[in-house]
Amino acid sequence: MSEPVPPLPGSARGKLPHVPAAFFGIVLGLAALANLWRVGHALWGLPGLIGETLFAGAAFAWVVVALLYAAKWWIAPDVARQEAEHAVQCCFIGLGGVTTLLIAQGALPYSRAVAIALFTLGSAFTLAFGLWRTGRLWRGRRAPEATTPILYLPTVAGGFVAGTTAAALGWSDWGQLAFGAAFFSWLAIESVLLHRLYTADEMPPLLRPTLGIQLAPPAVGAVCYLAVGGGAGDLLGHALIGYALLQALLLLRMARWIGAAPFAASYWAFTFGGVAFATAVAKIDLVAPTPAIALLAPILFAGANLLVLAIAIGTLCLLLGGRLLPSTVPVGPPKTTGS
Template identity: 60%
Template sequence: MGKQSGGPPLIPASFFGIVLGLAGLSNAWRAAHSTWGMPAVIAEGLFVIAAATWLLIVILYALKWAWAPAAAVQEAEHPVQCCFIGLAGVSTLLIAQGALVHSRPLAVALFILGAGFTLFYALWRTGLLWQGGRAPGTSTPVLYLPMVAGGFVSGTVAASLGWKEWGQLAFGAGFFTWLAVESVLLLRLYTAEPMPPALRPTLGIQLAPPAVGAVSYLTVGNGTPDLVVHLLIGYGLLQAMLLIRLSRWIAEQPFGPGYWAFTFGATALAGAMVHLAPADAGGAIATLAPVVFLLSNVVVVGIAIGTLALIVRGRLVPPATTPHRPFLR
């Protein structure tokens, strides 16, 4: 990690993506416990790790603003790195969701904090985006993070707390923003220059909207299988297969923390399918759910091991901070 002389590590906001992967895997294991009787201790252990990681990253990121405000502002003004800041609120919402089974007052406090930051940042950032002036090459799936991820996760947690109508409003905000942003991104992918290797891991985020949207839809709705959730899961499976097809091209960028972009969508897809499996006995969802659950574990564990290896070797470095340099290492 980058570090000023005598100061704390200057971590990038993209490190909040680690929390999304860990918390997402915890949720998938909670679904597996409910559906298949898998050990609950694994889900709760993963939540403890996710919560501890979230707390550490929150502290370090806050210290970055206090210790090196110029670097923090530069990140916030970067056309790609800026959107990762929205994950500070989304990760807080996920910790609120996980904490709900242990303490409702804590979950409510974290929800208010996370949802408040998510809404503020999404409005601020989107307001800048609507003013235009972006180079087409800077449009990547990170554009989903402030409002799409924020809307879906806010909706999920609000409904989990018993505020279903508020959750439905948040789901709607995330859903229609997803459709609009997806058209922009696909136009860029189809017609612009190929993504440079440093940006290619952001394509892992492409899996998240349909997968996280399916989880949110189940939570803000009646929680039972219907055409809409099957459509979302089907599109999520298509995105997963496309990412597998592109894996060698994406892997031209050496492994780094940016690969955590793949984990939130993978774990959300697994969680939604495991949740639906009992109502689909013998059907497509029930057949595929164990496979997707296993693969999501492989993805998160593999990326976690790779990240620990980078820490041991002292190579867990932050993104470059200049506007025209790659943001991932």
């Protein structure tokens, strides 16, 4: 087995904070909520300004996190390199591309040229990182305790968001290819993850919030499927919603066990999937309502807003208390291998 990765300091030398790549999850949650409010504006006539303000906030957070994360490679390359080698933390780096794609969606109504530029940048980074990371995983020697839902981030989250963004730009054929890459990656990775959850040791408390990502594949996949498939709420669309509902109920059932660790920024892992779930249901309700969808849509909309609001307040409290940046990585599973 390879040697364990030493803890990563939240701030080592220099005046700038050493922001972990996981902080891109904050951008995911805000951008997803902005998309939900855009759909809510079309569906229920809710104030459009709220969605646009949320996108502005998401764009600001994206710029701040991206600049601070890039600065870490300049002022503390050893720390950044350790994160990239960490078997759990490394996958969060892929969110840099995913968040860029989401900001492209937000920019599209204002500037197609800017949206295309961001889409090109985000999709290129997502593809490159996904290939690099997956190639390392294929080399094996990965400890079971290092297997968490973060494995979805490079290819599954990246593929679904790239497909949705491509469809928004009018390139549904490319979006369908991205959907296929993400969909089948999800099925393969989920089998590995469930085997770990069923057979390996109990996940340590500080890693349990990553289970919030478990809701994202069916929820974000449903949003992508609706986008690349013309928005029809057909059998597959409803099936994805059904599986997302099952995952949401499982997370609620296990909330006490998952929440054994103190609140941290890692709880943003719950927001992307939770908000995407509400968005997919609202989109179906907009174009092809059914009694079940019409019942779920407002409940999930309210729940998604409360979820993001609660986690945002908790994050603000951590920031004001000087406890937002982690002093160490949650656990130190084996390093990744290969190159």
